Amino acid sequence: MVRLEKRAAPSRVWAYLTPVVAVLLTMVAGGLMFAALGADPLVSIRTIFWDPLFGEFAFYYRGQLLVKAGPLILIAIGLALGFKAGIWNIGAEGQYIMGAIFGAAVALAFYPLAARWLIFPLMVIAGAFGGFLWAMIPGILRTRFNTNEILVSLLLVYVAEQILAWMALGPLRNPDGAGFPGSRNLRQYESSANSELIAGWGLHWGVVAALIAVIFAYVLLSKHLMGFHIRLTGESPRAARFAGVNPNRLILFCLGMSGALAGLAGLFEVAGPSGQISIDFNVGYGFTAIIVAFLGRLHPIGILLAGLLMALTYIGGEAAQASLGLPAAAIQAFQGMLLFFLLALDVLTNFRLRIGREARV
Amino acid sequence: MKKRTFLATAVAATMATAAFGDGHEPTKVGFIYVGPIGDGGWTYEHHQGLLAVEEAFGDKVETMYQENVPEGADAERAMTQMALQGADIIFTTSFGYMDPTINVAAKFPDVKFEHATGYKRADNVSTYSARFYEGRAVQGHIAGKMTETNKIGYIASFPIPEVIRGINSAYLHAKKANPDVEMNVIWVYTWFDPAKEADAAKALIDNGVDVVLQHTDSTAPQAAAAEAGVISFGQASDMSEFAPLPRVSSIIDDWAPYYIDRVKAVMDGTWESIDTWDGIGPGMVKIGEITDAVPADVKAEALAMKDALADGSYHAFTGPINKQDGSAWLADGEVADDGTLAGMNFYVEGITGDIPN
Numbered sequence A: 001m002v003r004l005e006k007r008a009a010p011s012r013v014w015a016y017l018t019p020v021v022a023v024l025l026t027m028v029a030g031g032l033m034f035a036a037l038g039a040d041p042l043v044s045i046r047t048i049f050w051d052p053l054f055g056e057f058a059f060y061y062r063g064q065l066l067v068k069a070g071p072l073i074l075i076a077i078g079l080a081l082g083f084k085a086g087i088w089n090i091g092a093e094g095q096y097i098m099g100a101i102f103g104a105a106v107a108l109a110f111y112p113l114a115a116r117w118l119i120f121p122l123m124v125i126a127g128a129f130g131g132f133l134w135a136m137i138p139g140i141l142r143t144r145f146n147t148n149e150i151l152v153s154l155l156l157v158y159v160a161e162q163i164l165a166w167m168a169l170g171p172l173r174n175p176d177g178a179g180f181p182g183s184r185n186l187r188q189y190e191s192s193a194n195s196e197l198i199a200g201w202g203l204h205w206g207v208v209a210a211l212i213a214v215i216f217a218y219v220l221l222s223k224h225l226m227g228f229h230i231r232l233t234g235e236s237p238r239a240a241r242f243a244g245v246n247p248n249r250l251i252l253f254c255l256g257m258s259g260a261l262a263g264l265a266g267l268f269e270v271a272g273p274s275g276q277i278s279i280d281f282n283v284g285y286g287f288t289a290i291i292v293a294f295l296g297r298l299h300p301i302g303i304l305l306a307g308l309l310m311a312l313t314y315i316g317g318e319a320a321q322a323s324l325g326l327p328a329a330a331i332q333a334f335q336g337m338l339l340f341f342l343l344a345l346d347v348l349t350n351f352r353l354r355i356g357r358e359a360r361v
Numbered sequence B: 001m002k003k004r005t006f007l008a009t010a011v012a013a014t015m016a017t018a019a020f021g022d023g024h025e026p027t028k029v030g031f032i033y034v035g036p037i038g039d040g041g042w043t044y045e046h047h048q049g050l051l052a053v054e055e056a057f058g059d060k061v062e063t064m065y066q067e068n069v070p071e072g073a074d075a076e077r078a079m080t081q082m083a084l085q086g087a088d089i090i091f092t093t094s095f096g097y098m099d100p101t102i103n104v105a106a107k108f109p110d111v112k113f114e115h116a117t118g119y120k121r122a123d124n125v126s127t128y129s130a131r132f133y134e135g136r137a138v139q140g141h142i143a144g145k146m147t148e149t150n151k152i153g154y155i156a157s158f159p160i161p162e163v164i165r166g167i168n169s170a171y172l173h174a175k176k177a178n179p180d181v182e183m184n185v186i187w188v189y190t191w192f193d194p195a196k197e198a199d200a201a202k203a204l205i206d207n208g209v210d211v212v213l214q215h216t217d218s219t220a221p222q223a224a225a226a227e228a229g230v231i232s233f234g235q236a237s238d239m240s241e242f243a244p245l246p247r248v249s250s251i252i253d254d255w256a257p258y259y260i261d262r263v264k265a266v267m268d269g270t271w272e273s274i275d276t277w278d279g280i281g282p283g284m285v286k287i288g289e290i291t292d293a294v295p296a297d298v299k300a301e302a303l304a305m306k307d308a309l310a311d312g313s314y315h316a317f318t319g320p321i322n323k324q325d326g327s328a329w330l331a332d333g334e335v336a337d338d339g340t341l342a343g344m345n346f347y348v349e350g351i352t353g354d355i356p357n
Helices: A014-037 A041-054 A056-086 A092-109 A116-145 A151-170 A205-223 A225-235 A237-242 A247-271 A286-295 A300-324 A330-349 B002-021 B040-060 B073-083 B095-107 B131-144 B161-177 B194-206 B220-229 B256-268 B296-310 B338-344
Strands: A001-006 A351-355 B027-032 B061-066 B089-094 B112-115 B123-130 B151-156 B182-187 B212-213 B229-233 B249-251 B275-278 B285-290 B328-329
Touching: A014 A041, A014 A300, A014 A330, A041 A056, A041 A300, A041 B131, A041 B229, A056 A205, A056 A225, A056 A286, A056 B073, A092 A116, A092 A151, A092 A286, A092 B040, A092 B328, A092 B338, A116 A151, A151 A247, A205 A225, A205 A300, A225 A237, A225 A247, A225 B002, A286 A300, A300 A330, A300 B061, A300 B073, A330 A351, A330 B089, A351 B089, A351 B212, B027 B073, B040 B061, B040 B123, B040 B256, B061 B073, B061 B328, B073 B089, B073 B095, B073 B285, B089 B095, B089 B256, B095 B112, B095 B123, B112 B151, B112 B256, B131 B161, B131 B212, B131 B229, B131 B249, B131 B285, B151 B161, B151 B194, B161 B182, B161 B338, B182 B194, B194 B220, B212 B220, B220 B229, B229 B275
Parallel strands: B027 B061, B027 B089, B089 B112, B112 B123, B123 B275, B151 B182, B151 B212, B212 B229, B229 B249
Antiparallel strands: A001 A351, B249 B285
16 A cells, blocks of 8 residues: 655655656656657657757757746746745736836837937836836735735736737837837847847847846845745744744735846847737746746756756747647647646655555654 | 857758758648637638648648747747748748748748738748638628627727728628618637637627627637527638528638649749738638528628629729718728728728727
8 A cells, every 4th residue: 555654854855856757757648648649759759858959950949948948037036036935926927018018118218219228228127117016016915905915916917918908009009010019129129129149049138137037046045134034934934923024025025026027037028039019929938937936946046947948848849849740739738747747746755655554653 | 150150051051951852852831820720710721721732732742830829939939940940931820920920031031931911021921811801791791681689799809900801891781781780899809719709709799799700710709609599600710510500601711722822833933922812702712601590682692792792893892981080081982992901990980989009
């Protein structure tokens, strides 16, 4: 008989091992699924995990990997700070949208002035501020009226989407666009373009910001008093209060920080890879980042790796669709498996698997 | 900068292989889809086009496709990916792929691109679209004749000229058939979202609408119409599984002949950048079977209108037509020019509500 036995303390080994095992199990289960769909499982797995990194066209895909991972990591870092303290910002998608709108609005207000030294930094500030502002709504409602930040932040995503549609059709619409929705292309405007720093590398300012955020979060969590307060609140809110942590300040800090980072991600995306405010500008980075945060164990370095892995499944998954004819739904199921196995295996961090009779004490 | 030359060389090498392949290897044809191939509407019909290309050329072609591609940065990657894999021609089948198509096409001058429903062209980018508004005229006529509440509902996707044209055309012909008719438009801001589309259909029906037209791609509004016992029309695809009621007719996009034509042109080396806008006449737009739920005389009128549109003796936008604000647009007997139609951003007189902006 197989039983689960609670560990005295969470296993450190398993905490590190579960993501790896989860990835391996996903490959096996995913391979079976691909085989059932009539594709060669080994070729499918190779197309998804190997080819984008080392295959014939890796020179293109490696850059794309950064483009896709950048916003995921940037958002996930912010979310992880809150998650660690038990503050659940589920609305990063909305903050991402608002950051993009604020940033783009600044650029379009200056169009066609050529002053990159002024406009681009202003856009960055505006982007972070937009996301921050949107996250402050659930923050203040929580601290003043004790509303549930999960619900408020999530519902504000839909409000942000409506504002986005309004912006794309109204105030930010391209006046030279023949009546079509969507703003001017920010990538074609010298002062606002967030283009690749080195051609072909995919490395734009958003990726740089993501790397800085990783380092910043690492230092904050391991060296700074605020980081200690965050961890303490997550592990034992009561102890945290005794230690003098002001819970309201912590809530506003975590939500504000995650909002600002999500807003930055949106700004870098709209000025770079996406290029314009359009009705369906957002493609779910804010939600996928939640998976990335947990896949990375809420640890900055873990999130960096998880973001790259998630980006790999997207890019490899797309390649598999085109070259092997796998349906898009199979790729989504494949990504779902990853989270499923991770959560299932998490049990092993806190519990020990016992085979046989009741252990003697 | 070393990387840049590397990229350039690699791209050039790919191109060389692609060019070398002509005549020896199968022609590679790529499709980028905005929805799933099983949407039963827009993407489904484009995929039927892909299958027709395979059917027509057998092992002389190799096809590939990617579904559910978001309109934006991801679309650019999907196209680049296909170009790198040696595609000779790539069809990008949604309006939102316009800028990505132009961007990628600039990087791969030897690959041919075909963008559906857009207006930007380049030496290696053609555009193509169908005059769906001709089909809307037929639908509008049937809708005007058949509504009992005098309220027609319209589920609209995005306020772009193509959609606005459809609304105007349907309204004008419903009004001609029934002067008391009113049109309710709901904007759902999606091409494919069964839940949102169903909600919109229900909201319209609750509002007293008894004919539902849709410019979205799923069959969810059909199911909602069936449940409420009102009339609907198939969109993009025949949706005949909902016939004879609620679906009394449909607009079918038939891309197959065009796709076969264009792939053939690539094979023969005669491909050129062109702008195609075909309607019922050339067969790009088809009217699905009008079921027996429609009275015989209405059906006969609808078919007569279809024939007149097909042979060019009637234009769906023939004056006198005023704009919504009452200003004159077309004088008596004047027909709309393609330029105005292509950029149409106004309602015609009689439609209530505003185009969102």
